[in-house]
Amino acid sequence: MPSCSSSIAGSFLRDCLNSNGGTNEIKIKAWDSTLTGIAVTSGQGTMSGGALSGWKTFECEPETSVSNDDGTTDAPAGTTVYDQTITYINNKLKASFRNTLNSLHGMRVHVLVKDENGTIMLFGYERGMITSASGATTGTAFNERNGYSVTFKGREKQPKVFVTNAWTAFIDA
Numbered sequence: 001m002p003s004c005s006s007s008i009a010g011s012f013l014r015d016c017l018n019s020n021g022g023t024n025e026i027k028i029k030a031w032d033s034t035l036t037g038i039a040v041t042s043g044q045g046t047m048s049g050g051a052l053s054g055w056k057t058f059e060c061e062p063e064t065s066v067s068n069d070d071g072t073t074d075a076p077a078g079t080t081v082y083d084q085t086i087t088y089i090n091n092k093l094k095a096s097f098r099n100t101l102n103s104l105h106g107m108r109v110h111v112l113v114k115d116e117n118g119t120i121m122l123f124g125y126e127r128g129m130i131t132s133a134s135g136a137t138t139g140t141a142f143n144e145r146n147g148y149s150v151t152f153k154g155r156e157k158q159p160k161v162f163v164t165n166a167w168t169a170f171i172d173a
Contacts (some may be wrong), residue, residue, distance in 0.1 A: 017173050018116055021115075023117065025114045026059050026111055027055040029110050031109050031128030046164045053171040056173055060088065061089060061091050067113045069081075069082075069121075069160045110128060113160075121163060124152070124154040128156075
């Protein structure tokens with residue numbers, strides 16, 4: 001359990017205006033309850049060994065997919081929970097993705113997100129994430145999307161973990 005503090009460490013200066021929004025790519029792997037090969041210190045994680053392999057890459061169309069990590073504290077209960085949500089958009093109705101989606105609904109996963117700034121984050125670190133919702137739509141007009149939306153949800157006791165490994169270190173299964 002983290003210790004409580006009555007101070008804020010350091011100052012936070014206004015940063016440069018060069019931080020683009022958007023999710024560039026995500027990788028998904030079956031959740032490992034033992035957290036083998038994942039070392040986390042002060043919110044930064046480094047992965048090694050088996051934690052680097054077995055990932056499946058889901059490419060993201062620009063400006064479609066999003067990840068959120070919202071913290072909520074309940075003072076009377078003395079708890080803080082981080083609700084983690086990732087919404088992935090796949091722009092094509094295909095049987096192969098339908099089959100993958102069918103499998104995802106029945107499993108707990110770790111999800112790596114690489115944003116448009118190249119930052120890599122691990123969601124579902126300790127408790128994993130589930131596919132809580134999905135949808136397949138044909139659209140109604142020629143200019144509307146024909147594809148899938150997938151929502152991954154998790155509830156963690158700490159925020160997402162910033163990963164120090166290079167994106168290329170994570171090997172697809």
